[in-house]
Amino acid sequence: MDRAVVIAELDLLTKLGPRLTGSPEHERLVDHVAGQFADLGVEVHEDVLGFTRWDLPTAPEDLRLTVAGRPVEISSAFPYSGTTGAAGVQGQLRRLRGPLPRWSSAREGIAVVEVRNRELSFGAVVGSWDPDNPWGRLANPLIPATLAGLGLKRARSAGVRGVVFAWRGISAANARGQYVPFTLPYLDMPAVFVAGDAADAVLAAADRGERAELVLNAAVTPNATMRTVWAAVEGTRRPEETVLVVTHSDGTNVAEENGHIGLVDLARDVVARPPERTVVFVLAAGHLRIPAVTSGHGQAMSRWLDDHPEWWAGGPGQRRAVAGLGVEHLGAVEYRDDPDTGAYGPTGNADPEVLYASTPELRMLVDLEWRGALPGPTRVSAPNPVIQFGEGQPLYLKRIPNIALVTAPQYLLSLEPGDYVDVDLLQRQVDSFRRLLRRIDTLPASSMGAIPAHTPARKIAAVGKILAGIVDPRGR
The missing domain is CATH 3.40.630.10 (Zn peptidases)
Structure with a gap:
């Protein structure tokens, strides 16, 4: 070649x-x-x-998160999650815990949910023709992001205004720009990911019940x-x-x-x-x-x-x-x-x-x-x-x-x-x-x-x- x-x-x-x-x-x-x-x-x-x-927003003013008046870095927007329009959404941060968040606890607020990029048994998902050479454990942000996204329809039904997913187990540099997940339908629930120090700050702010503004002004064509x-x-x-x-x-x-x-x-x-x-x-x-x-x-x-x-x-x-x-x-x-x-x-x-x-x-x-x-x-x-x-x-x-x-x-x-x-x-x-x-x-x-x-x-x-x-x- x-x-x-x-x-x-x-x-x-x-x-x-x-x-x-x-x-x-x-x-x-x-x-x-x-x-x-x-x-x-x-x-x-x-x-x-x-x-x-x-379409993913390209202008900084169209993709931003502000917590208690302070800007917080967004790692990436959740593709096809939804759009806030230029005005964004405002509300109290509500931290939801566990694998099945109780979305109603964040009604009229902005939900904050941890997403852990943990290692999983890749061999359970992908087999090997050689039993002596199986796949081991691997971490890939696509898998936890997809699992987390499955709850966004319930978030919408519960009256949540927006969702911030806080990454764990992945560096801010690795999380930046991840276009995940990509297999879910349009969910009409604007969501973003934060990582590293930004994730720490958002989780702590949610524990204090601080207010936030989320702008995800994505165009839908x-x-x-x-x-x-x-x-x-x-x-x-x-x-x-x-x-x-x-x-x-x-x-x-x-x-x-x-x-x-x-x-x-x-x-x-x-x-x-x-x-x-x-x-x-x-x-x-x-x-x-x-x-x-x-x-x-x-x-x-x-x-x-x-x-x-x-x-x-x-x-x-x-x-x-x-x-x-x-x-x-x-x-x-x-x-x-x-x-x-x-x-x-x-x-x-x-x-x-x-x-x-x-x-x-x-x-x-x-x-x-x-x-x-x-x-x-x-x-x-x-x-x-x-x-x-x-x-x-x-x-x-x-x-x-x-x-x-x-x-x-x-x-x-x-x-x-x-x-x-x-x-x-x-x-x-x-x-x-x-x-x-x-x-x-x-x-x-x-x-x-x-x-x-x-x-x-x-x-x-x-x-x-x-x-x-x-x-x-x-x-x-």
């Missing part, structure tokens, strides 16, 4: 900044990739999807649009069989999402070496606004699969997808909070690769062809009927065997710029996907393996394991 091309694409992402769903920056990236597809001589298809867009673009390269021997290569276009920084770099490079390779099977390249929109593109359990690719069964479902007059590749978060390096100093920054290592293979057969193929972050075999993760992170999940739910990279660094959803990508690692990962795609193109369909039916019993067992991992203090 051409290093100069990689650097140019990363520079473009840096210049664009966050590509939040449906934003002008997001549209420019989609146009850029569509142009790259067109330059390869393939037909570019486009799906225009409507939704209601919530009905009838906004986003675009999914995709292109297909026709197979020469088995065109009725397809391989889906997928990523998403909306993102927060240079790691989330840079998958288009791999997508276009693989498309360039396939055009130069015509495939036996038809290969479909999909740049899906809506990953950061999942409720706008699917009403069920899924990701942005769920919408494309629902809209285009002719490319994968295998019914009469339809092509059949034999496998897929999910290309996300390429070259991600590791950032951590230092437990001794509290400083947040790079560790000098690659972030542990979360690389899924949905069948034992594909796991063996990964062992043969993947060259990733570390020497030797890569830990290969196993999905379950409830959770497969990333855009490979919709393929798994449709029982399309897939291999998907979805490394999950702590800054993944941060709007703060950073040196998040190792170019050499990115190149090795894309080259690994290239080898995998070439092998998948020629192997018999039966050699991809089969995903078992997602029965209620399998889902219940998966949920039980996840819950046990959350409550087990040993994280086994």
